[in-house]
Amino acid sequence: MSADAGWIELLSDGLTFDLAGLAPGPVIAAPAIANWYGVKPVPNGCAAITLAAGPHLAGAEHLLPVVRVAAALVASLSALPGVRTVSWLPADCATRPDWFATAVEAWVRGGPFPALALSALERGEQGVLASRGLDFLIGQDFRLTGCSDLAPDDAARIAIRLTDWLVVHGAPETPREVELEGAGSVWIAAEPGGEPGGMIEARRR
Structure with a gap:
C-alpha cells in the first residue's frame, strides 16, 4: 500500500485489487473510449482512477468470480464525488455511474449479466x-x-x-x-x- 504514490490495495472477498490515480500521485489521463452508453464522452483533460487485479491474480483477471468482485468494487467506487463515467476497458465502453452500479448490483444478486456495462x-x-x-x-x-x-x-x-x-x-x-x-x-x-x-x-x- 502506497497512498503517497497515488495507489492503494483494496481487499474484497479475499481478492486484492490495486486502485491507482489517487492524489497526491501522478495523474492518469482518462482513456479514449469507443462505445458510450447513456453518457456523453468526457472532455480531454479528465483524470482517471483505475482498478486492476492484484499481482496474485495474474492470469485470473478474466475468471467470472474475479470479474464479479471487481465489478462490484467499481460499482461502489462509482458513488464517489466527481465520478462522471465508468469505463470497462476490455469492452472499450463507458456508462453513467448510477446505471453501471444498478446493472452490476443486479447481476451480483443473481440477475442477468450487465451486457452494456461489462x-x-x-x-x-x-x-x-x-x-x-x-x-x-x-x-x-x-x-x-x-x-x-x-x-x-x-x-x-x-x-x-x-x-x-x-x-x-x-x-x-x-x-x-x-x-x-x-x-x-x-x-x-x-x-x-x-x-x-x-x-x-x-x-x-
Missing part, C-alpha cells in the same frame, strides 16, 4: 451486431446476423440476451440452436477449434 455491442452493415469485450470472459466474441428487418432496439435486445446466455454457458462446442428468454431462438456456432480470439457466428432464426 461488454459492448457494435453495429455493422446490414444490421450486423458484434459484441466487444465478451472475449475477455469466454475467449470469443460473437457476430449476430439475421436482424436487418428489426428495429435497432429489438435487435440489440436479442444481442443482449445472447450475451447473457454465453456468459452463463460459455462458447458452444458444437453448432446449436438456443432459445433466448423473450427474444426467440438463435443458431450459434463457434469457429472450428474454438480458439481464443475467434468469433462465434450467431443467426436469428
Whole structure:
C-alpha cells in the first residue's frame, strides 16, 4: 500500500485489487473510449482512477468470480464525488455511474449479466451486431446476423440476451440452436477449434 504514490490495495472477498490515480500521485489521463452508453464522452483533460487485479491474480483477471468482485468494487467506487463515467476497458465502453452500479448490483444478486456495462455491442452493415469485450470472459466474441428487418432496439435486445446466455454457458462446442428468454431462438456456432480470439457466428432464426 502506497497512498503517497497515488495507489492503494483494496481487499474484497479475499481478492486484492490495486486502485491507482489517487492524489497526491501522478495523474492518469482518462482513456479514449469507443462505445458510450447513456453518457456523453468526457472532455480531454479528465483524470482517471483505475482498478486492476492484484499481482496474485495474474492470469485470473478474466475468471467470472474475479470479474464479479471487481465489478462490484467499481460499482461502489462509482458513488464517489466527481465520478462522471465508468469505463470497462476490455469492452472499450463507458456508462453513467448510477446505471453501471444498478446493472452490476443486479447481476451480483443473481440477475442477468450487465451486457452494456461489462461488454459492448457494435453495429455493422446490414444490421450486423458484434459484441466487444465478451472475449475477455469466454475467449470469443460473437457476430449476430439475421436482424436487418428489426428495429435497432429489438435487435440489440436479442444481442443482449445472447450475451447473457454465453456468459452463463460459455462458447458452444458444437453448432446449436438456443432459445433466448423473450427474444426467440438463435443458431450459434463457434469457429472450428474454438480458439481464443475467434468469433462465434450467431443467426436469428
